[in-house]
Amino acid sequence: MARQRSEAVAETMSKTHNIRNMCVIAHVDHGKSTLTDALVYKAGIITEQQAGQRRFTDSLETEQEKGITIKSSSVSMFYELDDQVLGDLKRDGNGFLVNLIDSPGHVDFSSEVTAALRVTDGALLVVDAVSGVSVQTETVLRQALSERVQLTLIINKVDRCILEQKLEPEELYKKLSGIIARCNALIATYRSTDDTIYSDEHFNPKSGNVSFASGKQGWAFTLSQFATFYAEKTKVSKEKYMDRLWGESFYSASNKKWLSYEQSRTSDDAKRGFNQFILQPLYQMLTACADLNMDEVRTLLTKIDIKLPAEKLDATVLDSKTIMSNVMKRWLPAGEAMLHLIVLHLPSPAQAQTYRIQHLYEGPQDDQVACSMKACDPKGDVMIYISKKIPAQDGSRFLCFGRIFSGTIVSGTNVRILGPDFHPGSTSDLQIKNVTSVGVMIGDRCIQMHSVPAGNVVALTGIDKCLLKTATITTNPDAHNFRVMKFSVSPVVRVAVDVKNPTDHAKLIDGLKKLVQADSLVQVLNENGQQVIACAGELHLEICLADLEKLHARCELKVATPIVTYRETITAESRQIAFTKTTNKHNKFFMRASPLEEGLADAIESGRISSKQDPKERSKILVEEFGWDLATTKKIWAFGPYDNGPNILVDSTRSVDGLGNIQDAVVAAFQWTTQEGVLASENLRGARIELLDAEIHRDSAHRRPDQLIPAIRRCLLASLHMAEPRLLEPIFLVDVECPTHMIGKVYSTLNKRRGQIGEESELSGTTLSRIKAYLPVNESFGFTEELRRVTSGTAFPQCQFDHWSLLPGEPFDMNTKCGQIVSETRQRKSLSEQVPALESLIDRQ
Known part of the structure; x- marks a missing residue:
């Protein structure tokens, strides 16, 4: 059977209209992994008894222990649907390949969600019917919108509203419609103005893209399933039922008429269509099972033409929950409803890539590579985005997991590996390597394939040592990069680690390198000889340390007390112009610092403003939204730190001879200073640095970088020192x-x-x-x-x-909390305890 599934997967890979790349996203504990089991069961990978209990995609030991998803996990599954369900959907046969990724719900691991969304075209957004839209629901929805991923909605744990909360049908309807309205409001709030794939009323049960479910009991339904059932019974069209089974449509049994809301107020027996034709039978079945009223259960099953073996309904052996699950799985199997959402309401790669590529690809939208990707052309040049690396089971090597946007990758293919800092025409951050093998993921296993064509997700081996976290893989020598992913969390919690046994130091260094590759967000820093791990939060830190000790380094560790990452900023304009000169006295610099306008630092961090965007577009935003002078916007030299940070270097000089000769040195000093600020050598945030004037020696021997950069850095630090740093x-x-x-x-x-x-x-x-x-x-x-x-x-x-x-507090006053943190941070970094005095930074003219 497993061989047949693999053959079916391999055959369907070339049918781009029959592929669905999708992930499941939600707040923690809203039931993603449990619901995913229903799809895994429908694909024949696990048994019916395991569905809802196994949590197939939570394959890590830590995930099973904690009961939460930590790493996103991919499963490629084959399904067949009948013509009645598919209707006139554009397709190539009835077999469909679903590449599903189950993503974490805990905020500390939301970088895994970003990596999953990058390689998928659609997502099932799961919301707990009891808790409603939670904080992480909003976060993952915003992430999906930013990646141009199409969404469908599953409202889970509806059974708890009925059995535990005892809600009346009308109360439950209002709760469900409130959740849908809230999700639609979030889409209307966060979707881009140029985004055409979402409407403000995107989620609508009438259109079939909303499902109601109980993952634990293994059942789910869409309006379409009930509309089909009633249409067959009454010979009324399915479309009419779809329109009446949700919203302000009421049915009067005595008059046998459908009424509007106004008309229903004058009728004694008018009930909302959703309540009468969907919730009422649902309530009856669930209540009968809960009360072990087996005669009524059998009567209801007869009405809906369902037969169950006697042992599945044996109340002398089975408890009410088991019987309820047996009945509901057969009546409204969750896998079927979810599959309808995926196949009918999420796009195929052929559809999605036409609008996603313009958002994902940094190169010209009319070049050969972009055109191949928009067409999802399996015969074009290979273009793959690697979104994460998956450790092999022995921890020695990594699988590179990503998405093929064009071309066909074959084992042994010679590919160009473009790192995030690659620029076309250069050889920096570029490597060329053979792909050893290609395959698809089934949970924690990789199934080898001879080749994988465009439109699929893929796991590559043999190239893991050529990339750190993400990369663009291509066979085209002129291809540009895919855009770097933007994460919704930051690594703000840090801890120093060391080995208990000094002889294991080499293992620690090697383990840290592997940890950085295995986790999209984690950072490893070397501070004064100490190895420091930076993570998103306490739980993320705990998991990273456990992975480092057990999987990557495989040695005992000593862990210091966690510390927090701070940022430095300024709160006023420099009170005077900072002046410095090189040690040979031949070059002089004049600078001033001032705070960035409110919201500008956030705009840079979100990517709305960047060094790589079109200068005209950037100027327009800076002038219209932040009040910058148009001429000034054209003289931006750099963003920092790391060329994309929330600080800006501006050339405000006039008629300075030889300015171009020192620009690289000024930018280098600016990058250094924004990485290591004046107070505690922490990253700078929210500063605008202006080079006001300079005197530059004509002889290059007197303006070498080792002379220029230290002097410019002192000038930068002095300008920050005089701008009320905090x-x-x-x-x-x-x-x-x-x-x-x-x-x-x-x-x-x-x-x-x-x-x-x-x-x-x-x-x-x-x-x-x-x-x-x-x-x-x-x-x-x-x-x-x-x-x-x-x-x-x-x-x-x-x-x-x-x-x-x-x-709170003054950084130069050691009696305040701010002053104490500055002092402690400087001591930890082996700097002098006191912030350098201004006199030690500036020179006399």
Whole structure:
């Protein structure tokens, strides 16, 4: 059977209209992995008994222990659908290949969500019917919109609303419609103005792109399934039922007429169509199973033409939950409803690449490569984007996982590997290597294939040592890069690690290199000989340390106390112009620093403004939104740090001879200074540096980089020193769900840690409340454990990096918290305890 599935997958790979590349996205614990089991079961990979319990895509030991998804996991599955379901859908036969990626819901691992969305064209957005739209739901939806990924919606855990909350049908309808309205409002808020694939009312049960489900019990349905059932029974068209089974359509049984909302108010027995024709039979079946009323269960099964073996309904042996699951899986199998969402409402690669390529590809949209990708041409030049690396089971090598946008990759193909810093025409960040083998992922296993054509996801071996995290793989010598992925979280929590046994130091260094490759977000820094790991949060840090010790380094570690990443900024314009000169006195520099306009740093970090975008487009945004002078926008020399950071270097000189001779040195010093600021050698954020004037020696021997760069750096540091520098601390947005009577304990725990309450709301139909608050990352260590302890485990917090905020206190006063942090940070980095005095930075004219 496994061989037949592999052959079917291989055969369908070349049928681009029959491929669906999609992922499942949601807030943590909303039921993604459990629902995914239904699709895995329908593909014949696991048994019916395992579906909903196995969590097939959570293959890591840590995932099974913690009960959450940590790494995104891909499964390629083959399905056959009948003509009645497919209708006039454009296709090549009835066999469909679904490349599914189950992604994490915890905010600490949202970089995995970004990597999954980059290689897929569609997504199932899962929302808990009890909790509703949560903070991470909003985050993953925004990520999907930014990657131009088409969305369908599954509202999960509907059974809990019926059996636990005891909601009346009309109450449940209003709750479900409220969730749909909230998701549509988020799309309307976050979708790009030039985005044509979403409407403001994107999710609509009438169009069939919304499903209602219970992943645990293994059932789900769309309006289409019920409309088909009733159409066959009554000979009324399916389209009419689709229109009446949702919204303000009411049915009067006595008059046998459909009524509008206004008409229904004068009728005694008019009921909403959704409640009467969908919820009422659902309530009857669930209640009969819960009460073990087997006579009614059998009667209801007869009405819907379903037969079950006697052992599946044996109340003397089975409990009510098992019987309920057996009945509902047969009546409304979740895999079938989800498959309809995927095949009928998510795009094929042939459709999606026509509009996604203009967003993903950095090169000209009319070049040969772009045209091949838009056509999803299997005969074109190979273009693959590698979004992540998957460790082999022994941890020694990596599979490079990505998406083929054009061409066909064959084992042994010689490819060009373009790193993120590659520029066409150069040889920097470029390597050429043979692909050893190609394959597709089935959970944690890689199934080898001879070749994989355009439109599919693929796992490549043999090239892992040629790329760090992501890369563009191509056979075209003129191809440009794919855009670098933007992550919604930042690595703001750091910890120093070392080995317990000094002889294992080489293992640690090698393990850290592998950790960086295996995790899209983690960073490893060397600070004064210490190896420091930077992660998104406490849980991310815990997982990274466990992976490092058990899988990558395979040795015992010593872990220091976690520390927090800060940023430096300025709050005023330099009080005087900074002046420095080179040690040979032949070159002089005059500079000034000032804060960036409000919102400009955020725009740079989000990618709206960048060094790579069209200068005219950048100038327009800077002039219209931030009040810059048009002439100034044309004299931007650099963004920093790392050429894309939230600081800007501007040339404000007039008629300086030989300015072009020192531009590279000024930019290099600017990049250095924005990486290591004046207060604590932390990254700079939100500063505009202007070169006002310069005197440059004509002889190149007197203006060598080793003479220029130190002097320019001193000038930069001095201008920042005189611009009221301050520290910025990272702030988490904390989303807490807890019983309403526990709110006081949540507030007191937050207040002890400098937390600020944002908003509080009750979850309708429950005894739960949701609190949104802001918590400094420095105060977040141990917060989750303390909150769960004081609330007896009933409160569950989600911490997500939200923004940077000024740290209270004066950085030059050692009696303030800000001053103490500056001092501690400088000591940790082996710098002098005191910030350098201004006199040591500037020169006399």
